[in-house]
Amino acid sequence: MKRPLNSKYYIVILLCVCLAGCGLTQAQKTGISAFGQATTALGTASKDQLQGSRENIIQMNKQRLAIVKKVSPEKQQDGKPETRDSYTKELDLDSGLKQENIEKRVDAIDLLVKYGNLLVAFSEDTQEKELTTASSQFTDSIKQFPGNPLSAEEITGLGQIVVVAGEMFVDYKKKEALKKIIPTVSPLITKICDALENDFDLNNKGILKLTSIVEDQLANESIDGLKREGGSIGDRLILIDGLDLANQNKLAVETSSPKILKAIDSMRKANDNLTNLIKDDKVAIDDIKSFADNVNSLVKAIKPFMK
Amino acid sequence: MTTYIDTDLANLVKKLSDLRIATPESNPNYSSITEQYREASKEQTEAIDKAIDNADVDYKDFSDCMQPAIDAINKALDDIKQVATAITMVAKVIDVAGKIISKV
Numbered sequence A: 001m002k003r004p005l006n007s008k009y010y011i012v013i014l015l016c017v018c019l020a021g022c023g024l025t026q027a028q029k030t031g032i033s034a035f036g037q038a039t040t041a042l043g044t045a046s047k048d049q050l051q052g053s054r055e056n057i058i059q060m061n062k063q064r065l066a067i068v069k070k071v072s073p074e075k076q077q078d079g080k081p082e083t084r085d086s087y088t089k090e091l092d093l094d095s096g097l098k099q100e101n102i103e104k105r106v107d108a109i110d111l112l113v114k115y116g117n118l119l120v121a122f123s124e125d126t127q128e129k130e131l132t133t134a135s136s137q138f139t140d141s142i143k144q145f146p147g148n149p150l151s152a153e154e155i156t157g158l159g160q161i162v163v164v165a166g167e168m169f170v171d172y173k174k175k176e177a178l179k180k181i182i183p184t185v186s187p188l189i190t191k192i193c194d195a196l197e198n199d200f201d202l203n204n205k206g207i208l209k210l211t212s213i214v215e216d217q218l219a220n221e222s223i224d225g226l227k228r229e230g231g232s233i234g235d236r237l238i239l240i241d242g243l244d245l246a247n248q249n250k251l252a253v254e255t256s257s258p259k260i261l262k263a264i265d266s267m268r269k270a271n272d273n274l275t276n277l278i279k280d281d282k283v284a285i286d287d288i289k290s291f292a293d294n295v296n297s298l299v300k301a302i303k304p305f306m307k
Numbered sequence B: 001m002t003t004y005i006d007t008d009l010a011n012l013v014k015k016l017s018d019l020r021i022a023t024p025e026s027n028p029n030y031s032s033i034t035e036q037y038r039e040a041s042k043e044q045t046e047a048i049d050k051a052i053d054n055a056d057v058d059y060k061d062f063s064d065c066m067q068p069a070i071d072a073i074n075k076a077l078d079d080i081k082q083v084a085t086a087i088t089m090v091a092k093v094i095d096v097a098g099k100i101i102s103k104v
Helices: A007-020 A026-067 A084-091 A099-124 A128-144 A152-200 A207-227 A233-279 A286-305 B007-022 B030-103
Strands: none
Touching: A026 A099, A026 A152, A026 A207, A026 A233, A026 A286, A099 A152, A099 B030, A128 A152, A128 B030, A152 A207, A152 A233, A152 B030, A207 A233, A207 B007, A207 B030, A233 A286, B007 B030
16 A cells, blocks of 8 residues: 655655755766876876886996996095995996985875875765665664564665665765865875976976986997997997987987976866866866876877886 | 076087087097086086985975875775765664564
8 A cells, every 4th residue: 555755754855855966066076087097197107207217317327337438446536445335326327316216206106196096986986885785784674673664665765765865975975075185185286296397397407307318428428439430249239229228218208208297287277177176066177188188198108118 | 396407507518419429539629528528417417416306305295295185085985984884883773673672
Protein backbone atom coordinates (compact mmCIF):
# COMPACT_ATOMS: atom_id res chain seq x y z
CA MET A 1 0.00 0.00 0.00
CA LYS A 2 1.43 3.35 -0.99
CA ARG A 3 1.55 5.90 1.84
CA PRO A 4 2.31 9.62 1.64
CA LEU A 5 5.86 10.59 2.56
CA ASN A 6 6.23 11.60 6.17
CA SER A 7 7.66 14.96 7.30
CA LYS A 8 11.15 13.52 8.02
CA TYR A 9 11.42 12.62 4.32
CA TYR A 10 10.61 16.19 3.33
CA ILE A 11 13.25 17.52 5.72
CA VAL A 12 15.91 15.28 4.18
CA ILE A 13 14.87 16.29 0.65
CA LEU A 14 14.90 19.95 1.67
CA LEU A 15 18.40 19.49 3.11
CA CYS A 16 19.53 17.96 -0.20
CA VAL A 17 18.09 20.88 -2.14
CA CYS A 18 19.86 23.36 0.15
CA LEU A 19 23.20 21.54 -0.13
CA ALA A 20 22.84 21.21 -3.91
CA GLY A 21 23.54 24.93 -4.30
CA CYS A 22 26.49 24.91 -1.89
CA GLY A 23 28.82 22.37 -3.48
CA LEU A 24 31.30 22.58 -6.31
CA THR A 25 29.77 23.18 -9.74
CA GLN A 26 30.82 21.08 -12.73
CA ALA A 27 32.78 24.05 -14.12
CA GLN A 28 34.68 24.41 -10.87
CA LYS A 29 35.43 20.68 -10.73
CA THR A 30 36.66 20.76 -14.34
CA GLY A 31 38.83 23.83 -13.69
CA ILE A 32 40.33 22.46 -10.48
CA SER A 33 41.03 19.07 -12.03
CA ALA A 34 42.61 20.61 -15.17
CA PHE A 35 44.78 22.93 -13.08
CA GLY A 36 45.83 20.05 -10.81
CA GLN A 37 46.74 17.77 -13.71
CA ALA A 38 48.66 20.47 -15.58
CA THR A 39 50.51 21.49 -12.41
CA THR A 40 51.54 17.89 -11.83
CA ALA A 41 52.72 17.51 -15.44
CA LEU A 42 54.67 20.79 -15.40
CA GLY A 43 56.26 19.89 -12.07
CA THR A 44 57.33 16.48 -13.35
CA ALA A 45 58.77 17.94 -16.57
CA SER A 46 60.67 20.68 -14.68
CA LYS A 47 62.06 18.17 -12.21
CA ASP A 48 63.31 15.90 -15.01
CA GLN A 49 64.94 18.87 -16.72
CA LEU A 50 66.73 20.06 -13.59
CA GLN A 51 67.97 16.60 -12.62
CA GLY A 52 69.08 15.96 -16.21
CA SER A 53 70.91 19.31 -16.35
CA ARG A 54 73.46 18.36 -13.71
CA GLU A 55 74.16 15.01 -15.35
CA ASN A 56 74.56 16.68 -18.74
CA ILE A 57 76.90 19.33 -17.31
CA ILE A 58 79.11 16.65 -15.74
CA GLN A 59 79.17 14.62 -18.96
CA MET A 60 80.08 17.67 -21.06
CA ASN A 61 82.78 18.81 -18.65
CA LYS A 62 84.39 15.33 -18.66
CA GLN A 63 84.51 15.41 -22.42
CA ARG A 64 85.92 18.97 -22.48
CA LEU A 65 88.62 18.20 -19.91
CA ALA A 66 89.67 15.17 -21.95
CA ILE A 67 89.83 17.31 -25.11
CA VAL A 68 91.99 20.03 -23.49
CA LYS A 69 94.13 17.23 -21.99
CA LYS A 70 93.58 18.60 -18.51
CA VAL A 71 96.64 18.31 -16.28
CA SER A 72 96.10 18.89 -12.57
CA PRO A 73 98.78 21.01 -10.84
CA GLU A 74 101.19 19.31 -8.43
CA LYS A 75 100.46 21.84 -5.69
CA GLN A 76 97.42 23.81 -4.61
CA GLN A 77 97.30 27.58 -5.21
CA ASP A 78 98.30 28.26 -1.59
CA GLY A 79 101.36 26.01 -1.97
CA LYS A 80 99.94 23.08 0.00
CA PRO A 81 100.28 19.61 -1.52
CA GLU A 82 97.34 18.38 -3.55
CA THR A 83 94.81 16.02 -1.96
CA ARG A 84 92.09 13.87 -3.46
CA ASP A 85 89.54 16.55 -2.52
CA SER A 86 91.62 19.35 -4.04
CA TYR A 87 92.03 17.39 -7.30
CA THR A 88 88.27 16.78 -7.39
CA LYS A 89 87.57 20.47 -6.71
CA GLU A 90 90.08 21.46 -9.37
CA LEU A 91 88.24 19.37 -11.98
CA ASP A 92 84.95 21.12 -11.05
CA LEU A 93 83.00 18.57 -13.08
CA ASP A 94 79.59 19.98 -12.14
CA SER A 95 80.61 23.62 -12.78
CA GLY A 96 79.52 24.43 -9.25
CA LEU A 97 76.01 23.04 -9.74
CA LYS A 98 75.94 21.01 -6.55
CA GLN A 99 73.62 18.12 -5.78
CA GLU A 100 72.20 20.25 -2.94
CA ASN A 101 71.13 22.91 -5.47
CA ILE A 102 69.17 20.28 -7.36
CA GLU A 103 67.75 18.73 -4.19
CA LYS A 104 66.34 22.07 -2.98
CA ARG A 105 64.57 22.47 -6.31
CA VAL A 106 63.36 18.87 -6.45
CA ASP A 107 61.96 19.09 -2.90
CA ALA A 108 59.98 22.21 -3.83
CA ILE A 109 58.76 20.75 -7.12
CA ASP A 110 57.70 17.52 -5.39
CA LEU A 111 55.43 19.61 -3.16
CA LEU A 112 54.05 21.37 -6.22
CA VAL A 113 53.30 17.97 -7.80
CA LYS A 114 51.69 16.81 -4.56
CA TYR A 115 49.48 19.91 -4.55
CA GLY A 116 48.43 19.20 -8.14
CA ASN A 117 47.55 15.62 -7.25
CA LEU A 118 45.56 16.70 -4.21
CA LEU A 119 43.55 19.14 -6.30
CA VAL A 120 42.71 16.32 -8.70
CA ALA A 121 41.70 14.12 -5.74
CA PHE A 122 39.47 16.91 -4.45
CA SER A 123 37.73 17.33 -7.77
CA GLU A 124 37.37 13.67 -8.68
CA ASP A 125 36.99 11.63 -5.49
CA THR A 126 33.24 11.51 -4.82
CA GLN A 127 33.44 8.92 -2.04
CA GLU A 128 30.63 7.22 -3.98
CA LYS A 129 31.68 3.67 -3.10
CA GLU A 130 32.17 4.43 0.59
CA LEU A 131 28.86 6.28 0.78
CA THR A 132 26.96 3.45 -0.96
CA THR A 133 28.40 0.90 1.48
CA ALA A 134 27.57 3.11 4.44
CA SER A 135 24.07 3.69 3.08
CA SER A 136 23.45 -0.09 2.76
CA GLN A 137 24.48 -0.57 6.37
CA PHE A 138 22.18 2.29 7.31
CA THR A 139 19.11 0.89 5.48
CA ASP A 140 19.79 -2.65 6.82
CA SER A 141 19.69 -1.26 10.37
CA ILE A 142 16.41 0.57 9.67
CA LYS A 143 14.87 -2.60 8.17
CA GLN A 144 15.75 -4.60 11.27
CA PHE A 145 14.60 -1.92 13.70
CA PRO A 146 11.68 -3.26 15.78
CA GLY A 147 8.35 -1.73 14.78
CA ASN A 148 9.89 -0.03 11.75
CA PRO A 149 7.02 1.88 10.09
CA LEU A 150 8.65 2.20 6.61
CA SER A 151 7.97 -0.04 3.64
CA ALA A 152 10.83 -1.74 1.73
CA GLU A 153 10.35 0.79 -1.06
CA GLU A 154 10.63 3.71 1.34
CA ILE A 155 13.74 2.26 2.93
CA THR A 156 15.38 1.91 -0.50
CA GLY A 157 14.42 5.51 -1.27
CA LEU A 158 15.81 6.63 2.05
CA GLY A 159 19.09 4.83 1.27
CA GLN A 160 19.32 6.66 -2.04
CA ILE A 161 18.67 9.97 -0.32
CA VAL A 162 21.43 9.21 2.20
CA VAL A 163 23.90 8.59 -0.67
CA VAL A 164 22.88 11.77 -2.52
CA ALA A 165 22.89 13.84 0.65
CA GLY A 166 26.27 12.37 1.58
CA GLU A 167 27.70 13.25 -1.85
CA MET A 168 26.29 16.75 -1.59
CA PHE A 169 27.71 17.14 1.87
CA VAL A 170 31.10 15.91 0.64
CA ASP A 171 30.90 18.43 -2.20
CA TYR A 172 29.96 21.18 0.20
CA LYS A 173 32.85 20.29 2.52
CA LYS A 174 35.22 20.21 -0.45
CA LYS A 175 34.17 23.64 -1.60
CA GLU A 176 34.55 25.07 1.88
CA ALA A 177 38.04 23.55 2.14
CA LEU A 178 39.10 24.75 -1.34
CA LYS A 179 37.82 28.26 -0.62
CA LYS A 180 40.46 28.40 2.11
CA ILE A 181 43.22 26.33 0.48
CA ILE A 182 43.40 27.87 -3.01
CA PRO A 183 43.77 31.54 -1.96
CA THR A 184 46.33 30.48 0.68
CA VAL A 185 48.45 28.53 -1.79
CA SER A 186 48.08 31.07 -4.62
CA PRO A 187 50.98 33.36 -3.51
CA LEU A 188 53.18 30.27 -3.13
CA ILE A 189 52.43 29.28 -6.72
CA THR A 190 53.50 32.78 -7.78
CA LYS A 191 56.69 32.35 -5.77
CA ILE A 192 57.64 29.06 -7.40
CA CYS A 193 56.79 30.50 -10.83
CA ASP A 194 59.38 33.24 -10.20
CA ALA A 195 62.00 30.75 -9.06
CA LEU A 196 61.41 28.38 -11.99
CA GLU A 197 61.46 31.23 -14.50
CA ASN A 198 64.84 32.24 -13.16
CA ASP A 199 66.20 28.72 -13.68
CA PHE A 200 64.72 28.17 -17.13
CA ASP A 201 65.24 31.61 -18.69
CA LEU A 202 68.43 31.73 -20.77
CA ASN A 203 68.65 35.48 -20.04
CA ASN A 204 68.83 34.87 -16.29
CA LYS A 205 71.48 33.44 -14.01
CA GLY A 206 69.89 30.03 -13.64
CA ILE A 207 70.48 26.36 -14.32
CA LEU A 208 69.61 26.36 -18.01
CA LYS A 209 71.97 29.28 -18.60
CA LEU A 210 74.74 27.34 -16.87
CA THR A 211 74.06 24.34 -19.12
CA SER A 212 74.22 26.68 -22.09
CA ILE A 213 77.63 28.06 -21.03
CA VAL A 214 79.02 24.57 -20.46
CA GLU A 215 77.84 23.37 -23.89
CA ASP A 216 79.45 26.44 -25.48
CA GLN A 217 82.72 25.70 -23.68
CA LEU A 218 82.65 22.11 -24.97
CA ALA A 219 81.77 23.18 -28.53
CA ASN A 220 84.54 25.77 -28.48
CA GLU A 221 87.24 23.36 -27.29
CA SER A 222 86.06 20.62 -29.68
CA ILE A 223 86.29 23.03 -32.62
CA ASP A 224 89.71 24.19 -31.42
CA GLY A 225 90.91 20.60 -31.47
CA LEU A 226 89.38 19.93 -34.86
CA LYS A 227 91.25 22.92 -36.32
CA ARG A 228 94.58 21.30 -35.42
CA GLU A 229 96.02 18.52 -37.50
CA GLY A 230 97.31 15.26 -36.13
CA GLY A 231 96.27 12.95 -33.36
CA SER A 232 94.92 9.43 -33.66
CA ILE A 233 91.54 8.40 -35.07
CA GLY A 234 90.45 7.96 -31.45
CA ASP A 235 91.52 11.54 -30.64
CA ARG A 236 89.54 12.90 -33.62
CA LEU A 237 86.53 10.85 -32.58
CA ILE A 238 86.61 12.40 -29.09
CA LEU A 239 86.59 15.86 -30.70
CA ILE A 240 83.71 14.95 -33.00
CA ASP A 241 81.78 13.38 -30.13
CA GLY A 242 82.42 16.50 -28.08
CA LEU A 243 80.97 18.81 -30.70
CA ASP A 244 78.03 16.47 -31.21
CA LEU A 245 77.31 16.32 -27.47
CA ALA A 246 77.48 20.11 -27.23
CA ASN A 247 75.10 20.49 -30.17
CA GLN A 248 72.62 18.01 -28.66
CA ASN A 249 72.60 19.98 -25.42
CA LYS A 250 72.28 23.29 -27.24
CA LEU A 251 69.24 21.98 -29.12
CA ALA A 252 67.69 20.57 -25.94
CA VAL A 253 68.20 23.81 -24.01
CA GLU A 254 66.95 26.04 -26.81
CA THR A 255 63.89 23.83 -27.36
CA SER A 256 62.88 23.38 -23.75
CA SER A 257 63.54 26.89 -22.42
CA PRO A 258 60.81 28.78 -24.35
CA LYS A 259 58.31 25.93 -23.88
CA ILE A 260 58.85 25.72 -20.13
CA LEU A 261 58.74 29.52 -19.79
CA LYS A 262 55.46 29.61 -21.69
CA ALA A 263 54.01 26.87 -19.46
CA ILE A 264 55.19 28.67 -16.30
CA ASP A 265 53.67 31.94 -17.50
CA SER A 266 50.39 30.21 -18.20
CA MET A 267 50.49 28.54 -14.75
CA ARG A 268 50.79 32.04 -13.26
CA LYS A 269 47.67 33.17 -15.14
CA ALA A 270 45.81 29.91 -14.45
CA ASN A 271 46.58 30.33 -10.75
CA ASP A 272 44.74 33.68 -10.76
CA ASN A 273 41.96 32.11 -12.81
CA LEU A 274 41.59 29.30 -10.26
CA THR A 275 41.49 31.73 -7.33
CA ASN A 276 38.67 33.66 -9.01
CA LEU A 277 36.88 30.45 -10.05
CA ILE A 278 36.64 29.11 -6.52
CA LYS A 279 35.03 32.40 -5.47
CA ASP A 280 32.71 32.65 -8.46
CA ASP A 281 31.68 29.62 -10.53
CA LYS A 282 30.63 31.86 -13.44
CA VAL A 283 34.26 32.74 -14.22
CA ALA A 284 35.48 31.28 -17.54
CA ILE A 285 38.37 28.82 -17.27
CA ASP A 286 40.19 29.94 -20.44
CA ASP A 287 43.53 30.54 -18.68
CA ILE A 288 43.37 27.12 -17.03
CA LYS A 289 42.63 25.48 -20.39
CA SER A 290 45.49 27.40 -21.98
CA PHE A 291 47.80 26.24 -19.16
CA ALA A 292 46.81 22.62 -19.78
CA ASP A 293 47.43 23.04 -23.55
CA ASN A 294 50.85 24.65 -23.00
CA VAL A 295 51.93 21.90 -20.62
CA ASN A 296 50.84 19.23 -23.12
CA SER A 297 52.85 20.99 -25.80
CA LEU A 298 55.87 21.18 -23.45
CA VAL A 299 55.71 17.50 -22.57
CA LYS A 300 55.62 16.56 -26.27
CA ALA A 301 58.47 18.96 -27.15
CA ILE A 302 60.91 17.77 -24.50
CA LYS A 303 60.13 14.06 -24.80
CA PRO A 304 62.81 13.43 -27.48
CA PHE A 305 65.48 14.95 -25.22
CA MET A 306 64.66 12.93 -22.12
CA LYS A 307 66.99 10.03 -21.39
CA MET B 1 62.91 37.30 -8.59
CA THR B 2 64.43 38.08 -11.92
CA THR B 3 68.14 38.79 -11.70
CA TYR B 4 69.29 39.40 -15.22
CA ILE B 5 72.83 38.37 -15.95
CA ASP B 6 75.48 40.91 -16.55
CA THR B 7 74.63 41.63 -20.17
CA ASP B 8 78.07 42.99 -20.94
CA LEU B 9 79.79 39.84 -19.72
CA ALA B 10 77.30 37.61 -21.52
CA ASN B 11 77.79 39.54 -24.77
CA LEU B 12 81.56 39.44 -24.35
CA VAL B 13 81.59 35.65 -23.86
CA LYS B 14 79.31 35.18 -26.88
CA LYS B 15 81.48 37.40 -29.08
CA LEU B 16 84.73 35.78 -27.92
CA SER B 17 83.22 32.34 -28.54
CA ASP B 18 82.21 33.28 -32.08
CA LEU B 19 85.56 34.97 -32.70
CA ARG B 20 87.57 31.99 -31.49
CA ILE B 21 85.57 29.62 -33.69
CA ALA B 22 85.99 31.90 -36.72
CA THR B 23 89.74 32.52 -36.21
CA PRO B 24 92.19 30.06 -37.79
CA GLU B 25 94.55 28.41 -35.37
CA SER B 26 97.47 29.89 -37.34
CA ASN B 27 96.37 33.46 -36.57
CA PRO B 28 98.89 35.14 -34.20
CA ASN B 29 96.02 36.39 -31.99
CA TYR B 30 94.44 32.96 -31.66
CA SER B 31 96.03 32.00 -28.36
CA SER B 32 95.17 35.34 -26.70
CA ILE B 33 91.55 35.06 -27.96
CA THR B 34 91.51 31.54 -26.50
CA GLU B 35 92.75 32.74 -23.12
CA GLN B 36 90.30 35.65 -23.06
CA TYR B 37 87.40 33.39 -23.98
CA ARG B 38 88.30 30.84 -21.30
CA GLU B 39 88.72 33.53 -18.65
CA ALA B 40 85.46 35.36 -19.48
CA SER B 41 83.51 32.11 -19.71
CA LYS B 42 84.90 31.00 -16.34
CA GLU B 43 83.88 34.30 -14.76
CA GLN B 44 80.39 33.94 -16.18
CA THR B 45 80.15 30.38 -14.80
CA GLU B 46 81.18 31.58 -11.34
CA ALA B 47 78.63 34.42 -11.38
CA ILE B 48 75.82 32.04 -12.33
CA ASP B 49 77.02 29.52 -9.80
CA LYS B 50 76.67 32.11 -7.04
CA ALA B 51 73.21 33.13 -8.28
CA ILE B 52 72.06 29.48 -8.28
CA ASP B 53 73.23 29.12 -4.66
CA ASN B 54 71.35 32.30 -3.73
CA ALA B 55 68.17 31.08 -5.46
CA ASP B 56 68.18 27.97 -3.23
CA VAL B 57 66.58 30.17 -0.56
CA ASP B 58 63.55 30.86 -2.78
CA TYR B 59 62.91 27.15 -3.27
CA LYS B 60 63.44 26.44 0.42
CA ASP B 61 61.00 29.21 1.36
CA PHE B 62 58.45 27.70 -0.99
CA SER B 63 58.92 24.23 0.52
CA ASP B 64 58.72 25.57 4.08
CA CYS B 65 55.44 27.39 3.36
CA MET B 66 53.95 24.71 1.11
CA GLN B 67 54.40 21.77 3.49
CA PRO B 68 51.87 23.10 6.07
CA ALA B 69 49.46 23.83 3.21
CA ILE B 70 49.80 20.24 1.97
CA ASP B 71 49.21 18.97 5.52
CA ALA B 72 46.06 21.12 5.77
CA ILE B 73 44.79 19.75 2.45
CA ASN B 74 45.39 16.17 3.58
CA LYS B 75 43.51 16.89 6.79
CA ALA B 76 40.59 18.35 4.82
CA LEU B 77 40.54 15.20 2.64
CA ASP B 78 40.55 13.02 5.75
CA ASP B 79 37.65 15.04 7.20
CA ILE B 80 35.68 14.49 4.00
CA LYS B 81 36.33 10.76 4.20
CA GLN B 82 34.75 10.83 7.65
CA VAL B 83 31.32 11.50 6.08
CA ALA B 84 30.87 7.84 5.08
CA THR B 85 32.28 6.76 8.43
CA ALA B 86 29.70 8.94 10.22
CA ILE B 87 26.82 7.30 8.29
CA THR B 88 28.19 3.85 9.14
CA MET B 89 28.40 4.85 12.79
CA VAL B 90 24.77 6.05 12.74
CA ALA B 91 23.79 2.70 11.19
CA LYS B 92 25.56 0.90 14.03
CA VAL B 93 23.81 3.03 16.64
CA ILE B 94 20.40 2.25 15.06
CA ASP B 95 21.37 -1.44 14.97
CA VAL B 96 22.34 -1.53 18.63
CA ALA B 97 19.27 0.49 19.67
CA GLY B 98 17.03 -1.92 17.71
CA LYS B 99 18.56 -4.93 19.46
CA ILE B 100 18.08 -3.32 22.88
CA ILE B 101 14.43 -2.43 22.14
CA SER B 102 13.63 -5.94 20.87
CA LYS B 103 14.94 -7.40 24.13
CA VAL B 104 12.87 -5.07 26.33
